[in-house]
Amino acid sequence: KAGVTQTPRYLIKTRGQQVTLSCSPISGHRSVSWYQQTPGQGLQFLFEYFSETQRNKGNFPGRFSGRQFSNSRSEMNVSTLELGDSALYLCASSWTGESDYGYTFGSGTRLTVV
Amino acid sequence: AQTVTQSQPEMSVQEAETVTLSCTYDTSESNYYLFWYKQPPSRQMILVIRQEAYKQQNATENRFSVNFQKAAKSFSLKISDSQLGDTAMYFCAFMNPMEYGNKLVFGAGTILRVKS
Helix, strand or coil: CCCCEEECCEEEECCCCCEEEEEECCCCCCEEEEEEEECCCEEEEEEEEECCEEEEECCCCCCEEEEECCCCCEEEEECCCCHHHCEEEEEEEECCCCHHHCCEECCCEEEEEC | CCEEECCCCEEEEECCCCEEECCEEECCCCCCEEEEEEECCCCCCEEEEEEECCCCCCCEECCEEEEEECCCCEEEEEECCCCHHHCEEEEEEEECHHHHCCCCEECCCEEEEEEC
């Protein structure tokens, strides 16, 4: 069974640009969550999508947005990139998002902003 | 707001020995979930073990077990018979679905190095 797939694995962007990251959940999983991991702030929750609707949102500026498609694949977009957006972005999926089923994480996208 | 504290930034253990990683958390809720995740150099977060707060019995998964002390808000992870493959960053995480939805709150992590 395929795991959670995140693309691309690595990305280098310039300040002011925008970027889109992709996450394909495990087949049948309907909940997708996104996390940002940095050495200074650790792991922080960005948002969660379930059945194409944003169900929960973390404390990030509006430059960070996401969406989920009918096949449960999710994309995360960051506009007007800043140096501080350099991070590992992790996606996690689960059946319904309920903790009983657990979360499976992808290997992340390493974003570097220069 | 919920907080999760891991007081040991780094730990080392000899192969085949036992090591315990500490985690404390702060919440006013009585029903919640606790997790330990492992992140090896491959970057993928792997669920090691989970505990429901309403369950008195400590969770166990093969060589991994927890000591859940609800009153003390403590959730430590014990790794028995440590193996080289256990070398990784370990994160303690908290979830309170009723109040904050399905959002994991992570601690800062503990780097564990298993030495041969």
